[in-house]
Amino acid sequence: MMRRVFILDTSKCFGCLGCVAACVHANRTPSGVLWREVLKLPPEEGSRDTLYLSLACNHCENAPCVRACPSGALSKRSTDGVVLHDPDQCLGCRYCQMACPYGAIRYDASTKVTSKCQFCADRIDEGREPACVETCFGGALRMEIVDSEAEPAEYRKEIPGFVHHPEAGPGIRFLRK
Amino acid sequence: MEERFRNLLPLLLFTALLVIAAGIAVGASGCFLFLSLIPRHLVTLLAWSFALSSAGALFSFLHLGRKGRTPQVIRGIGRSWLSREALAAALFTIGIGIAMILALGKTRSLLDEALAAISLLGLATTLCIGMLYHLPGQLTWKGRLPASTPAVSSLYLGSSFTLIVSLQYRATCFIHIFFFLWASDFALSVARRQRFANQSRHRRALLFPRLAPAVSFLHLLRLLFPFGVAFSIIDEAFWPVPFVIMAQVVMDRFTFYAGALQMTPRALFLELKDERMRSALHYQNQGEPPA
Amino acid sequence: MPQLDRTIRYSVCPYNCWPVNCGIRVTVQNGRVIGIAGNPHHDISRGRLCVKGQCSGEILESDQRIKTPLIRDGERGSGRWKTVSWDEALDRIAGRMKANIDAGRSEANALYHSHGNIVQRINWKILTPRFANLSGMTLWDGNFPCWYDVGTAQELTGYWGMHDPAEAGGHAAAIVNWAQDPAASQANLVPYLLEVKERGGVVVTIDPRVTQTAGLSDLHIRPRLGSDVWLANAVAHILISEGAYDKAYVESRCHGFPEYRKHIEAFDPGKASDVCDVPRKQIEALARIYAERKPLCTNLTRGALGKHRNGIQMVRAVLCLIPLSGNAGKKGGGAIWGETVDWNLALAASDRRPAAPYPVNNWNAIDAALEKGSVDTLIVVGGNPMSQWPDLNRLKAQLGRLGLIVVYDLFLSQTAREAADLVLPATSWLEELGLRTSNRRIYLMDQVLDPMGECREASAWMSDLAKRLGVRDYFPWKSKEECLDDCLRSPACDSATVALLREHPEGIAARVPDVPYADGRFGSGTGKFEFRSERAVELGLPPLPTHEEPLESPASSPDLAKAFPLWLISSRRSTHFHSFHESHRHLPTLNALEPGPVLFVHPKDAAARGVRDGDAVVMWNGRGQSRVRIEVTTEVATGSVSLNDCWPELNRLTPGFAPCPESVTRALGMGGQPAYQNTRVEIRKGGEERP
Numbered sequence A: 001m002m003r004r005v006f007i008l009d010t011s012k013c014f015g016c017l018g019c020v021a022a023c024v025h026a027n028r029t030p031s032g033v034l035w036r037e038v039l040k041l042p043p044e045e046g047s048r049d050t051l052y053l054s055l056a057c058n059h060c061e062n063a064p065c066v067r068a069c070p071s072g073a074l075s076k077r078s079t080d081g082v083v084l085h086d087p088d089q090c091l092g093c094r095y096c097q098m099a100c101p102y103g104a105i106r107y108d109a110s111t112k113v114t115s116k117c118q119f120c121a122d123r124i125d126e127g128r129e130p131a132c133v134e135t136c137f138g139g140a141l142r143m144e145i146v147d148s149e150a151e152p153a154e155y156r157k158e159i160p161g162f163v164h165h166p167e168a169g170p171g172i173r174f175l176r177k
Numbered sequence B: 001m002e003e004r005f006r007n008l009l010p011l012l013l014f015t016a017l018l019v020i021a022a023g024i025a026v027g028a029s030g031c032f033l034f035l036s037l038i039p040r041h042l043v044t045l046l047a048w049s050f051a052l053s054s055a056g057a058l059f060s061f062l063h064l065g066r067k068g069r070t071p072q073v074i075r076g077i078g079r080s081w082l083s084r085e086a087l088a089a090a091l092f093t094i095g096i097g098i099a100m101i102l103a104l105g106k107t108r109s110l111l112d113e114a115l116a117a118i119s120l121l122g123l124a125t126t127l128c129i130g131m132l133y134h135l136p137g138q139l140t141w142k143g144r145l146p147a148s149t150p151a152v153s154s155l156y157l158g159s160s161f162t163l164i165v166s167l168q169y170r171a172t173c174f175i176h177i178f179f180f181l182w183a184s185d186f187a188l189s190v191a192r193r194q195r196f197a198n199q200s201r202h203r204r205a206l207l208f209p210r211l212a213p214a215v216s217f218l219h220l221l222r223l224l225f226p227f228g229v230a231f232s233i234i235d236e237a238f239w240p241v242p243f244v245i246m247a248q249v250v251m252d253r254f255t256f257y258a259g260a261l262q263m264t265p266r267a268l269f270l271e272l273k274d275e276r277m278r279s280a281l282h283y284q285n286q287g288e289p290p291a
Numbered sequence C: 001m002p003q004l005d006r007t008i009r010y011s012v013c014p015y016n017c018w019p020v021n022c023g024i025r026v027t028v029q030n031g032r033v034i035g036i037a038g039n040p041h042h043d044i045s046r047g048r049l050c051v052k053g054q055c056s057g058e059i060l061e062s063d064q065r066i067k068t069p070l071i072r073d074g075e076r077g078s079g080r081w082k083t084v085s086w087d088e089a090l091d092r093i094a095g096r097m098k099a100n101i102d103a104g105r106s107e108a109n110a111l112y113h114s115h116g117n118i119v120q121r122i123n124w125k126i127l128t129p130r131f132a133n134l135s136g137m138t139l140w141d142g143n144f145p146c147w148y149d150v151g152t153a154q155e156l157t158g159y160w161g162m163h164d165p166a167e168a169g170g171h172a173a174a175i176v177n178w179a180q181d182p183a184a185s186q187a188n189l190v191p192y193l194l195e196v197k198e199r200g201g202v203v204v205t206i207d208p209r210v211t212q213t214a215g216l217s218d219l220h221i222r223p224r225l226g227s228d229v230w231l232a233n234a235v236a237h238i239l240i241s242e243g244a245y246d247k248a249y250v251e252s253r254c255h256g257f258p259e260y261r262k263h264i265e266a267f268d269p270g271k272a273s274d275v276c277d278v279p280r281k282q283i284e285a286l287a288r289i290y291a292e293r294k295p296l297c298t299n300l301t302r303g304a305l306g307k308h309r310n311g312i313q314m315v316r317a318v319l320c321l322i323p324l325s326g327n328a329g330k331k332g333g334g335a336i337w338g339e340t341v342d343w344n345l346a347l348a349a350s351d352r353r354p355a356a357p358y359p360v361n362n363w364n365a366i367d368a369a370l371e372k373g374s375v376d377t378l379i380v381v382g383g384n385p386m387s388q389w390p391d392l393n394r395l396k397a398q399l400g401r402l403g404l405i406v407v408y409d410l411f412l413s414q415t416a417r418e419a420a421d422l423v424l425p426a427t428s429w430l431e432e433l434g435l436r437t438s439n440r441r442i443y444l445m446d447q448v449l450d451p452m453g454e455c456r457e458a459s460a461w462m463s464d465l466a467k468r469l470g471v472r473d474y475f476p477w478k479s480k481e482e483c484l485d486d487c488l489r490s491p492a493c494d495s496a497t498v499a500l501l502r503e504h505p506e507g508i509a510a511r512v513p514d515v516p517y518a519d520g521r522f523g524s525g526t527g528k529f530e531f532r533s534e535r536a537v538e539l540g541l542p543p544l545p546t547h548e549e550p551l552e553s554p555a556s557s558p559d560l561a562k563a564f565p566l567w568l569i570s571s572r573r574s575t576h577f578h579s580f581h582e583s584h585r586h587l588p589t590l591n592a593l594e595p596g597p598v599l600f601v602h603p604k605d606a607a608a609r610g611v612r613d614g615d616a617v618v619m620w621n622g623r624g625q626s627r628v629r630i631e632v633t634t635e636v637a638t639g640s641v642s643l644n645d646c647w648p649e650l651n652r653l654t655p656g657f658a659p660c661p662e663s664v665t666r667a668l669g670m671g672g673q674p675a676y677q678n679t680r681v682e683i684r685k686g687g688e689e690r691p
Helices: A018-027 A064-068 A095-099 A121-125 A131-135 B003-035 B039-063 B067-074 B081-104 B111-132 B144-166 B172-199 B209-234 B240-258 B265-286 C057-061 C086-102 C121-135 C148-157 C165-171 C187-198 C212-216 C228-241 C247-253 C257-264 C269-276 C280-292 C311-324 C363-372 C392-400 C414-419 C458-468 C480-487 C498-503 C534-539 C558-563 C580-584 C588-593 C603-608 C662-668
Strands: A002-009 A037-041 A051-055 A074-076 A083-085 A106-108 A113-115 A141-147 A172-175 C006-012 C023-029 C032-038 C070-072 C081-083 C109-113 C138-141 C174-178 C202-206 C219-221 C296-299 C377-381 C404-409 C422-425 C434-437 C441-445 C566-571 C598-601 C616-621 C624-632 C640-644 C680-685
Touching (some): A018 A131, A051 B265, B003 B144, B003 B240, B039 B081, B067 B081, B081 B111, B111 B144, B144 B172, B172 B240, B265 C603, C148 C662, C187 C202, C228 C269, C392 C414, C534 C662, C598 C603
Parallel strands (some): C174 C296, C598 C624
Antiparallel strands (some): A037 A051, C006 C023
């Protein structure tokens, strides 16, 4: 099955936060709401192996948020597996926030609905890249369409700091030197 | 009070009230169907159940961000435990109302069926409440055992009513039922305490780290309640028992929400950082290279 | 949906990150900016825009922008303001200034402008100095906190020409980031570092902290704070003793090499290893890189090394390695840092400045002037002394004694809130026509919006103020465009006009040497690269790069260092540029990423003080105290803590000491940078309560 995934080369991410800003402005998220986050793990003493992890929504194969959503605001499109959130259907019950094992879903008290990364669905449907991928200076963040039954061997599903919950099946893969 | 916890209070109240309401309904139905409870008392109990269930539903309604869209909550019935819970709770509440009307009426027709139906709906609601929180990444909530707690609590509460009423008749099966559920409730509370004690070492995953000491204390205190109930019964002071169980339910919901542990990547990164920082400190103090 | 009324205009990002100065592409619809993206035609940034540039549109959208002139309605710092008209505000300022002039104390009128005014290069280089010169005012500027001692080192050496970063990316075999963290400060440089690595080149970071750039580097050296002369000179020692240096070049194009060579003999790598607390192997590895990797480009510190008691010498030591290793005048070699394109600086009218004992732009002179009361009126243009000058408690008392303080800014800055009597509303960068450059090309900063509210650009109100002071020809041009065209009449820029620039979003090439010093002619008295600086001798400074202990170090001040055992290092994070926009409190996205001061503390230092990750602490020394939150991390060494330089919490603690005497500034026109990085502090748990 073909699905869209994020590929993150952690040896190239230096934590510049450009992806976070690009997402905010491309998607016009509510003020102060950030769909993408960059986590930092400081280095072992005596080394410089600081690990940065840029994460947004993982558009899971069996998305817990879609299963959880009572109103159908969250849905997974069959063409490429992107999980979409429709704010017009959202009740603001925030159950999806509890269900998501990755903390990807945000709630904004001013709009009273949740929101999350949409994989820049509008842009990708026009053949462009998601804003975060397009802006990445280090070339660390990429998007790819993979065959979930035949993924390249070097695509790792887990790294220290990111748990691959098989019952969810997140669409993020890691490259690490 | 922390904003995030304040946000969960409506859910705490909703679930507690519905578990209690379901327990009262099951208990009242059992007493009426099997133990000749007089209709007047049945109506009283159903009225309480109705009031508590309605209040719970109100809190749940207030929790929503977009209240005007409430009817859409059941659209996900095919996959969402929240949709199922909402529907079950709604049917349950309506059902109690109907049962009350039937109970007030002169004839007994359909009353038995109605009581059986609301008992099942009440239990279904509590099962949905349990399953709703069976989520990946939730270290203290996930699992079929924690998911069974609300239903067991409701049955336990219900069986306390049948116990009290059955004493007039020396119907020992209700005593057995009660103690079976007493033991189940006790076992589950031990298991919950163990789970929290075990998982709360992941301090970074705690949603409410400042409440953790209170949660630990309450988990321990909770273990005393079954003994309180037992001594109460041995002393033949039966009337407090349902109220003690209701208090337990509220306490359980508090420890449930306050003891939430969600191991998100953010929490895991902080935990890994703590390890690295400890290792760095060790290296600095001992002059040993990091592991 | 039809895209009616949507136009694309070009400008440059409103942050001053040298040497990138990224081009931006602005989408305007119905008089509103609806999108800011990178300018794909820009020679350095090539369409990329860092986190700050991407959020710059939030400056325009903020409802906290000042829209009218304000006068304080209560005590200074009370936070109460009344709206006044521009006329009233300017009358007040002119009145006070004239009183000082009439009393024969024109130097008591001072103007300080800094990074907020550097956004518009023409204001910075020409129009604001022109105002100060024609009105006869003391002129101070943000060069002194930023980089002046580095500039002094360059002046003493005769080394000014900076290479183009894109050229470095395309040709260098190695890039040495000496006290520079481009990954945090100028993210747009990182693709060039990666380009070097992709070609098999090496990237080096020299910094006591594990910076973001260190994570990308092949070699990371962590010298003890302030020991860089020993490190650089030890590298020179190895190069010279192994004969692995450019003998021909140092003999023909350099001055003072024999003295330098003799001087270097004392900087034995084994001893350097002790002094710098760096393993000898690393010093040797660095020397090997200088010897073998050619060409090697130095990403020269632009501020950090200058902020030390020994700053001038540290930079001199690093500069000397450039010709020694054969990298002067070579494509892909030399040093990168700043812009080198000059405008028609005669328009700044420094020759028309009336004579007066103006305190020079040197921290010692400034501090003395404020302390003695030589300054009565201070106009702050795009600057923030109450956040970015050192020793803030002392400064606050000094400013308190001034008669009139005026602040011109976009938002109510720390200085405006704590010290100002009058606040003047500033235009944002898109509300003004201007010019910027990269290292090689000239770009237009188009005016895209009408000024908001009653905001006026600096030259507009300076013109009105100048008239009130009797200066009729401050703005002799008919329009801003005509003015800018005049500013472009310099040897480097005369091929450009505003009209032409508007047609060329890819900029117009400036006439600057493609490879600085390819002709071997340096900007010193001897015309050669001065290992031994003759100018230094004249000025009473060490002629050769010598080591001096940092202020407040265990070696120089043992008791003080014992009482305050931690070095406080000011650092950069991706999200802030100095204290711009109230430390980004008014820009929601950047504020969400770093809403308050976060102090990096090593786990050993945290454990020793019983403080944990996320705790609120009080940080203090003899000059003051600050409340901050800590982040426990191994990114700092033991014995040092670091704080983003955008927070005033930093400068409550920094020393108001500048090693460079006033006399040097009078002679060279630069110098006098405070030793910000030589600050010792202690921390303890506490500070949850607000004072």
